[in-house]
Amino acid sequence: MTDEIPATDELRLARARRGDTDAFAALLAAFDESHRRLVFRLLGDRERMDDVLQEAYVNAYRGLPRFAGRSAIGTWLYRIVYNACLDELRRAGRRREVPLDEWREGEGERMEAVAQRLDLEAALAALPVELRAVVLLIDAEGLTYHEAADVLGLAPGTIASRLNRARGSLRESLELTQKGAPG
Amino acid sequence: MTTTHDHELGAALRGLEVPQHGPEFEAELRRRLAQPPRRRRPWLVAVAAVLAVVVASVVVPRGSGVASAAQVREAIGNAFASAGTVSGIFVNREQPGGGASRWRFVLSSSGSFRITGLGRNNPTDVAYDAQGNVQYGSDLGLFTRYVGLAPGPPDSASSAWVVQRGLSSVIAALAASSGGRVEQIDYHGRPAWLLRTPSGNPGERLRITVDRETGIPVHYIRLRNGRFAGEWRIDELRVDAQAPAERFRLRPGKDQSRTSYDLGFQRVPLAEVSATVGYRPLVPGWLPSGFEQDEVAVANDSRPTGDEQHQNPLSREVASLHYRRGLDELTITTRLTGADPSAWGDPVTGSSVRAGEPERVSLGGGALRGKMGELVLDPNSVPHVWAIAGPLVVTIAGDLDRAELLRVAESLHAR
Numbered sequence: 053m054t055d056e057i058p059a060t061d062e063l064r065l066a067r068a069r070r071g072d073t074d075a076f077a078a079l080l081a082a083f084d085e086s087h088r089r090l091v092f093r094l095l096g097d098r099e100r101m102d103d104v105l106q107e108a109y110v111n112a113y114r115g116l117p118r119f120a121g122r123s124a125i126g127t128w129l130y131r132i133v134y135n136a137c138l139d140e141l142r143r144a145g146r147r148r149e150v151p152l153d154e155w156r157e158g159e160g161e162r163m164e165a166v167a168q169r170l171d172l173e174a175a176l177a178a179l180p181v182e183l184r185a186v187v188l189l190i191d192a193e194g195l196t197y198h199e200a201a202d203v204l205g206l207a208p209g210t211i212a213s214r215l216n217r218a219r220g221s222l223r224e225s226l227e228l229t230q231k232g233a234p235g
Numbered sequence: 236m237t238t239t240h241d242h243e244l245g246a247a248l249r250g251l252e253v254p255q256h257g258p259e260f261e262a263e264l265r266r267r268l269a270q271p272p273r274r275r276r277p278w279l280v281a282v283a284a285v286l287a288v289v290v291a292s293v294v295v296p297r298g299s300g301v302a303s304a305a306q307v308r309e310a311i312g313n314a315f316a317s318a319g320t321v322s323g324i325f326v327n328r329e330q331p332g333g334g335a336s337r338w339r340f341v342l343s344s345s346g347s348f349r350i351t352g353l354g355r356n357n358p359t360d361v362a363y364d365a366q367g368n369v370q371y372g373s374d375l376g377l378f379t380r381y382v383g384l385a386p387g388p389p390d391s392a393s394s395a396w397v398v399q400r401g402l403s404s405v406i407a408a409l410a411a412s413s414g415g416r417v418e419q420i421d422y423h424g425r426p427a428w429l430l431r432t433p434s435g436n437p438g439e440r441l442r443i444t445v446d447r448e449t450g451i452p453v454h455y456i457r458l459r460n461g462r463f464a465g466e467w468r469i470d471e472l473r474v475d476a477q478a479p480a481e482r483f484r485l486r487p488g489k490d491q492s493r494t495s496y497d498l499g500f501q502r503v504p505l506a507e508v509s510a511t512v513g514y515r516p517l518v519p520g521w522l523p524s525g526f527e528q529d530e531v532a533v534a535n536d537s538r539p540t541g542d543e544q545h546q547n548p549l550s551r552e553v554a555s556l557h558y559r560r561g562l563d564e565l566t567i568t569t570r571l572t573g574a575d576p577s578a579w580g581d582p583v584t585g586s587s588v589r590a591g592e593p594e595r596v597s598l599g600g601g602a603l604r605g606k607m608g609e610l611v612l613d614p615n616s617v618p619h620v621w622a623i624a625g626p627l628v629v630t631i632a633g634d635l636d637r638a639e640l641l642r643v644a645e646s647l648h649a650r
Contacts, residue, residue: 073265077268085253088254088256089248089251092253092254099257101254102256102257105256105260106260106263106267109264109268110267114524139638139639139642142637142641172247172248173251173252176248176251187244187248188248190240191242191245191248192245192249194245196238219244222248223244
């Protein structure tokens with residue numbers, strides 16, 4: 053991801069700010085798959101994914117006048133989408149399957165067992181939401197530590213440490229899956 | 236800090252299934268984007284919210300579920316985007332076959348209101364001038380004037396109590412309940428929606444009729460265990476009728492005795508709060524999108540909170556921060572516990588009848604980190620959280636859902 057808005061997105065953004073919903077929809081189209089991936093992997097449910105993205109996109113549209121351009125439009129959208137996810141998770145009372153504060157080395161053993169018997173998808177789902185979000189944003193979507201920190205409201209150093217923990221768990225599962233794959 | 240990407244893991248993550256949107260997603264999104272944005276108008280929260288809650292419910296197509304809290308909020312803004320006043324005659328009946336009381340009312344987007352009893356046995360006249368923060372009351376030979384009103388709960392704030400008695404319970408009821416269905420009907424020859432929904436109180440259900448043209452509820456029936464338990468309706472409804480400022484002020488009659496009360500609150504800039512109350516006020520580091528600070532008030536002494544069953548100690552050194560988002564309101568207050576923190580009960584609800592027990596919550600951030608609080612989402616009370624933090628009693632009360640209340644509570648920090 054770059055901090056510069058491509059010319060076409062810049063144009064769409066300017067039009068969207070003037071109330072052009074088509075331009076806003078076109079602007080979203082470039083990010084929608086990434087948003088779907090992030091939200092689906094955080095919530096695990098397609099209908100809730102749609103509900104959250106509806107809410108996030110409407111909030112983003114209404115918030116365009118306040119978008120000052122200090123961050124990339126993509127980062128700004130991720131932040132809105134991620135916050136909408138947190139709200140939804142909290143509303144549902146299941147923000148964390150494993151509280152992050154309790155997810156220490158001892159949990160690694162549990163994760164190892166998970167990794168051994170389940171694939172990447174399940175290993176990802178077993179991570180605390182905060183770790184899932186970090187690895188998805190950085191490795192799947194290509195954000196920098198600073199951009200991810202901006203989205204998640206964390207310090208870049210925290211991002212790096214969480215990323216290491218998430219990668220460690222997912223790597224095991226990925227390698228096991230690859231070893232076990234036919235051919 | 237240099238970013239490193241695990242490209243192999245990234246590719247694997249991108250290779251996982253990503254569901255497509257449902258078939259209605261784009262059409263629904265475009266419909267919502269096309270709706271006019273909220274205009275920030277400080278309505279009387281009770282009436283505004285109930286109207287909007289009902290409107291939000293009826294925008295859900297027939298046969299679908301109840302509107303989500305987000306949809307309700309969205310509808311609050313949309314329903315009142317173009318209205319400056321709502322007026323009419325509020326007709327209330329508490330008992331089956333009993334007589335009805337009638338009140339002419341006008342509610343202004345400035346926050347001012349006027350409620351006048353109709354009929355020989357209903358001489359009460361109440362007006363609130365939001366600009367001057369003065370409430371007037373006239374009842375036979377007595378004329379009262381209230382100044383120094385608090386911005387919001389749990390302290391004494393202006394109240395369109397006649398209308399609230401009927402309407403505010405609906406807000407809380409719909410916020411605390413789930414389920415319900417909507418059908419299209421004719422109401423006195425006009426197209427309307429009929430919403431049937433639980434109230435949130437055990438055994439209680441509501442039937443709310445909404446005029447489709449204006450989006451305003453015109454009839455409300457409460458049933459308890461299937462039997463009539465009260466109703467109200469709005470006759471002669473008008474939207475955006477002229478309401479001159481003078482209508483929100485009363486003058487005493489020649490023969491009336493005059494009484495004046497000062498409830499002790501004064502509006503101050505946020506920066507001056509600590510100099511008045513002697514501690515740094517708690518301000519939110521996070522607010523739901525669109526909320527803005529509306530006013531700040533302080534009181535060195537204020538009436539005790541709570542109710543007849545459990546009256547809290549006298550409120551001392553109260554700081555009350557009030558925020559608005561269009562029709563939504565949020566009030567954050569702090570006050571000294573005094574010598575005995577254990578003497579305090581819920582300042583907002585007191586010990587009034589509750590449909591359920593408050594939820595004990597562990598607060599995980601900000602000035603309240605590590606404190607236990609009580610979260611109350613109840614059809615009989617404004618949604619709120621309260622906690623004791625060191626020498627302070629803290630309340631967060633307003634038109635927020637569970638997640639928002641907790642997030643605001645956990646974002647409070649001393650300023």
